[in-house]
Amino acid sequence: MQSNGLSEIKHLLRTHRLPHIWCPGCGNGIITQAFLRAVRRLDLDPDKICIVSGIGCSSRVVEYLDFDTVHTAHGRAIPFATGIKIARPELNVVVLAGDGDIAAIGGNHFIHGARRNIDITVIIFNNSNYGMTGGQYSPLTLFGEKATTAPYGMVEQPFDMCELARGAGATFVARSTTWHAKKLVDLIVQGVEHRGFSSIEVITGCHVNYGKRNCRETAVKMLQWQKEHSVPIERFHSMTEEERKKYFPVGIIHSETRPEYTEEYAKITRIKRDDR
Amino acid sequence: MNSAPKHPEQPDIRLMQGNRACAEAALAAGMRFFAGYPITPSSEIADFLASALPRHGGSFIQMEDEIASMGAVLGASLTGVKAMTATSGPGFSLKQELIGYAALCEIPCVIVNVQRGGPSTGLPTSPAQSDVMQSKWGSHGDYPMVVLAPSSVKETYELTIQAFNFAEMLRTPVILLSDEITGHLYEKITIPPPEAVPVITRRSPRVAPNASYKPYLPNEPDLVPDIPDIGTGFHFHTTGLIHTPDGFPTREPEEVRALITRLHDKINSRKHEICLYEERNTGDAELILCSFGASSRSCFQVVEDARKEGRKIGGIGLKTLWPFPDFIFHKLSSSVKAILVCEMNCGHIIGEVERVCEGRCRVEGLGKCTGTMITPSEIENAIKRIK
Amino acid sequence: MTDKNQASSKVPEGRFEIVVSGSGGQGIILGGKLLAETAAVHSNRQAAMTPCYGPEVRGGVSTAELIIDSATINYPKIIRPNVMIAMSQQAMDKYGQALESHGLVIVNTSLIDIVPDHFRNVFAAPLTSVAIKELNTPVVANMIALGALAAISGLISAEALKHTIKKHVPAKVLDVDRQAVDKGVELARESGFLWRL
Numbered sequence: 001m002q003s004n005g006l007s008e009i010k011h012l013l014r015t016h017r018l019p020h021i022w023c024p025g026c027g028n029g030i031i032t033q034a035f036l037r038a039v040r041r042l043d044l045d046p047d048k049i050c051i052v053s054g055i056g057c058s059s060r061v062v063e064y065l066d067f068d069t070v071h072t073a074h075g076r077a078i079p080f081a082t083g084i085k086i087a088r089p090e091l092n093v094v095v096l097a098g099d100g101d102i103a104a105i106g107g108n109h110f111i112h113g114a115r116r117n118i119d120i121t122v123i124i125f126n127n128s129n130y131g132m133t134g135g136q137y138s139p140l141t142l143f144g145e146k147a148t149t150a151p152y153g154m155v156e157q158p159f160d161m162c163e164l165a166r167g168a169g170a171t172f173v174a175r176s177t178t179w180h181a182k183k184l185v186d187l188i189v190q191g192v193e194h195r196g197f198s199s200i201e202v203i204t205g206c207h208v209n210y211g212k213r214n215c216r217e218t219a220v221k222m223l224q225w226q227k228e229h230s231v232p233i234e235r236f237h238s239m240t241e242e243e244r245k246k247y248f249p250v251g252i253i254h255s256e257t258r259p260e261y262t263e264e265y266a267k268i269t270r271i272k273r274d275d276r
Numbered sequence: 277m278n279s280a281p282k283h284p285e286q287p288d289i290r291l292m293q294g295n296r297a298c299a300e301a302a303l304a305a306g307m308r309f310f311a312g313y314p315i316t317p318s319s320e321i322a323d324f325l326a327s328a329l330p331r332h333g334g335s336f337i338q339m340e341d342e343i344a345s346m347g348a349v350l351g352a353s354l355t356g357v358k359a360m361t362a363t364s365g366p367g368f369s370l371k372q373e374l375i376g377y378a379a380l381c382e383i384p385c386v387i388v389n390v391q392r393g394g395p396s397t398g399l400p401t402s403p404a405q406s407d408v409m410q411s412k413w414g415s416h417g418d419y420p421m422v423v424l425a426p427s428s429v430k431e432t433y434e435l436t437i438q439a440f441n442f443a444e445m446l447r448t449p450v451i452l453l454s455d456e457i458t459g460h461l462y463e464k465i466t467i468p469p470p471e472a473v474p475v476i477t478r479r480s481p482r483v484a485p486n487a488s489y490k491p492y493l494p495n496e497p498d499l500v501p502d503i504p505d506i507g508t509g510f511h512f513h514t515t516g517l518i519h520t521p522d523g524f525p526t527r528e529p530e531e532v533r534a535l536i537t538r539l540h541d542k543i544n545s546r547k548h549e550i551c552l553y554e555e556r557n558t559g560d561a562e563l564i565l566c567s568f569g570a571s572s573r574s575c576f577q578v579v580e581d582a583r584k585e586g587r588k589i590g591g592i593g594l595k596t597l598w599p600f601p602d603f604i605f606h607k608l609s610s611s612v613k614a615i616l617v618c619e620m621n622c623g624h625i626i627g628e629v630e631r632v633c634e635g636r637c638r639v640e641g642l643g644k645c646t647g648t649m650i651t652p653s654e655i656e657n658a659i660k661r662i663k
Numbered sequence: 664m665t666d667k668n669q670a671s672s673k674v675p676e677g678r679f680e681i682v683v684s685g686s687g688g689q690g691i692i693l694g695g696k697l698l699a700e701t702a703a704v705h706s707n708r709q710a711a712m713t714p715c716y717g718p719e720v721r722g723g724v725s726t727a728e729l730i731i732d733s734a735t736i737n738y739p740k741i742i743r744p745n746v747m748i749a750m751s752q753q754a755m756d757k758y759g760q761a762l763e764s765h766g767l768v769i770v771n772t773s774l775i776d777i778v779p780d781h782f783r784n785v786f787a788a789p790l791t792s793v794a795i796k797e798l799n800t801p802v803v804a805n806m807i808a809l810g811a812l813a814a815i816s817g818l819i820s821a822e823a824l825k826h827t828i829k830k831h832v833p834a835k836v837l838d839v840d841r842q843a844v845d846k847g848v849e850l851a852r853e854s855g856f857l858w859r860l
Contacts, residue, residue, distance in 0.1 A: 014513075017524060046511065047485075047507070047508075047509040047511075048507060050506050050507065052351070055516075062513065063513060063515070063524060063525070066511050067511055068506040068507065068510065068511055068512060069511075069512075069513045069514070070351070070354065070506075070513075070514045070515075071513070071514065071515035071516065071517065072347065072350075072377070072516065073347075073373055073374055073377050073516055076343065076344075076347040076374065078344075078347075079339065079343070079344040079345075079346075079347025079348045079351065080347045080348070080350055080351035080354075081351060082337070082339070082344075082347075082348045082351060083309065083311065083347065083348035083349060083350065083351025083352035083353075083354075083355075083359070084351040084352065084354060084355055084506060085351075086309070086335045086337060086348070086352060087309055087335065087351070087352040087355040087356075087357045087359075088355045088506065088507050090507075091355075091506070091507050108340050108341060108344070109340065109344055109347075111340075112339070112340035112344070265330075265335060265337075268330045269330045269333060269334075269335070271330075272330040272331045273330065273331065273332075273333050274331065274333075275331050289703070289704050290700075290704065291696065291699050291700035291703045291704060291710060291712070428739075457713070457739070457740075460713060460714060461711060461712070461713055461739055462696060462699055462700075462710075462711065462712040462713070462714075463703075463709070463710065463711045463712075463736075463739070464703035464704070464709055464710055464711075570739075573737050573738055573739055574737070574738050576737040577737035577738035580737060649740055651738070651740075651742070652738055652742075653742075
């Protein structure tokens, strides 16, 4: 069992890069901690982990993690990760990025990574808005909620990232929240262990930009909202259509086995190599 | 066409398309990762590499878009693999942000742009040379760029190898700026044996992984850092933010200046080595025809025709467009009466020639943007207008 | 190989600008490639070939423009062609006017009725009909044309051409392609046609 102390994961942090840039009460730290606990529990070789991020508050996480880390351009974490994984299939390649990065500007890469079923793990820090630029709406901003660019309430419908991932072909799809900090570790462990494209959406709080415009102006209220609006996937299944509209299912939404991209490509290479 | 000669002592003479020569040369230079997206007139490069790379133990992937293919190339290159993409105008525009990323983060890679007519969708199957300025200035911010422009199938082969060597030696993206004419042209080429191909590979760190290693600390005298490959234990950080030699972000003015100037200096200080060009009959020439890529062949045709008639015309075919080979023109502009710059665009290289000649000789332009090649007779007409 | 020496002894010197043109699907670009490769690989000459086609894969005019030269080829495009293989009326109409009046024209009369009357050297033969009648397929009309060109012009040798074909076509069609080349040579020889410059 993991301990609750930070001592177990401190060696996986670039402590000289701290303090981090996140606001007090931000949920990003909870996800970071859960990820490192998962690395520890899986006993992964730190030399064989590569973390790739995009642009935004959450993407700055890579600066604090003591692995090979790539802070790419906005939306492009998955293409970089794809190139890294193809060139070095033995690496554990993990993408840590926000909802604007993965669902909006990088949305095309997300669905195609899922379709290919390439063995990378994508952890989406979903704070429902663009925090770094001051609180604009994202494709995951809830209908009717406010953002600087949705001052009268959001009139667009949000993506359900888990359904999007499953529909696109991801073979491991999970959702959690920063309220479920301990369960999140379990999900990340399973996502990284899974051979194929793993998508783990984590609902996190940005009380400073998002919460304050939507009656959740403190970190505690953000966490309470997560607790009140999420139900385990098993319970979600037994709900009526009407009830389901009020909740997010959390847990493993979908898991299946399908041929993984780099393994399939390696088969071709094995047959064709030196056949010239 | 596919089969190498059975007797190695026999020269490997083939009829080959320019795009194919680019792909073959990339393999000879050690390229083992290609990511691309279908676009005319560059698709033959991807088509061939999709089948050839697995045979060489490499990887090919067709990504979901042009940006993704550029991203995948950079990811692969960060692991130490020589990587390339190929595109044309619209795709080249889409790749620009990540080309700037590669320049800043010093990620070696080769980007092939088989130029077609633009702007926008333009003329997908017709030639142009109108991406010259974009190839230098296309991404935002100040960064240097190495751009090579082949004029024949043979030169496509040679310059593709050179592009990889410059990319690895300088740790920088290099653009091979081909065009529809050169890319689609089939010509006779003698493929050199592998041992005759000079291949340069990036330096690795000279020390074992340690916590104090600074991946972006430049070496003297080439100002190129020994950046580790991902997966080799260095736990280093790559970021598109301006960074210090340790790889982490900074906004300190002196540190910002140090990085930006070093990126320029590592390339500009070796201009004489990087700037390749071909001179024909320039010694006693009164008029110089200056061009690059496919257009230089029209110029050399006119030079040849003129010399048969005793006219003192010479030619310069630029193989390196950026950094701009200003030193050639410093010398020439004092000895000739005029330079006629011939290019399939509305005036790109002529601006550079005018800038470096500083009024010492006349500089005239023949710019053609019709989606067709400049003909020798059009150059002859332009010469008549000068006299 | 002996053939190479024989061929090079009678190869015409200088720059030849050649147009091979017809409809998409007639193997025009392949014909152009075979001609250029045979000249480039089986002799000391240079060759440059530009394929020209519209966006459609079948139908429309398809053209291969070639230069064969004993010296370095600078300008790689045709200016004033002096050899043409015309496989369709559309091709004849599109490129016919550009040809030099003393140039050599090989006309596929199966698909061409109208030939500009100022040409002095027209070798006319129903290439497509011959291909169907003698070799049971219209698609080798291009090979018959190349065989005829080899016999008439000496720009390439028929034997070297057959070597090149072997490298490019699948084994199952190799025989019929070779027979088609021989048929073209035979048609040209039997006609007693001479290219008068």
